[in-house]
Amino acid sequence: MTNREKLRDLLIDVFLLEDDEFDFSLTQEQIETWDSLGTVSMAVGLEEAFGHHMTPEQAVEVESIQGIIDYLTSCGVSFAD
């Protein structure tokens, strides 16, 4: 499984989305379940899936799925696949 696929599967589960609702261009505003609880669950899931701990400050700053990718890329996770 590629990192992109791993991230997709994780975020579908964390944000309780259906498969066809997910798109990498989505922002926090467009995802109803990306509320404060979604932010917590996202941070927990990213650490589980990719091994990188997000501080609360880092977690609330992320406002889009691209933002999540940018954060993970800065941690050394490659999405070139």
Add this chain to the structure above:
Amino acid sequence: MPTEAPLWSFEKLSTAFPSDGRVWTLARFADRAHEKFGKEIVTWPDAPPPNLSAVIALGGGTLIDRAKVWRHHESAATKLFAVPSMWGSGAENSPVAVINGAGEKEIFLGAEYLPDARLIWAELAQGASELRRRNACGDTWSHALEGFLSPIASDALREQLASVIRGLLRLGAADDQGWFELSARACAGQAQSSVGLVHGIAHVLEPRLGTGRTALGHAALCRTFAWPVFRYDLGSPKVVGLLKNFGLEVSAIDDVLRGFFDREIYRELQPDLAEHWKKVLRDPCTRTNSVVVRPASLSYFTEEKFDE
């Protein structure tokens, strides 16, 4: 913001309690309450009249939480003293109140829901059945563990709850006073972080279980799911690391929770868990579990992978 209700003695209460105060309690405690406090009794499900100087809420978590909500919304000037009849819910020491509605639980949160003081009357628990006591112990453990493991718990809070958990590991089954005190501390602690999947399951299933089949209350559901969920959470190296970093012995906790597990009841609840799994996933408690709970995680529980 205050996070706990002060613990009072009965002597202190007797000097502070006003003459127009009443005791709000269940029928089965009415005689003992009248003998103890010498005050007029209001019997559940009736509520006291508003604007009394003080009310003692004596009973289980349901009554105490109802009293907390009643005081804030209907009688804000009333002093509220909470006397739990059983440990477990910790409602007497929590800024959270959970009210059972039709098919759903309504959760209230804020310092305004903390009682003004709490008291421990350990003798009230002496008549409780062994099953009720075990359920209450399971509820206490769930609060302590889920509060400790919460992803939003601070290190300072984890130190506090680790101390509670060590206390629970040492506590004898017959130490009612000890259980009341640790239960209160566990509940106050988890209110500062969050709970997790055990409570997500309990909150979703409890109002949906029919009386014609298995009807289980909150404490019983927490006791039933505490061990399977703990095993699920242990799948995360982070969870294992947290427990060890705070000096908690994983195997000791596992042994205790396994001792609470009732496989027959657990299996009887599997169809309900499967039917309502989507609601469990969406429950706020589940979403702050220490490990992400996914749709596919259901099979872990239905196939009893925790027992491998």
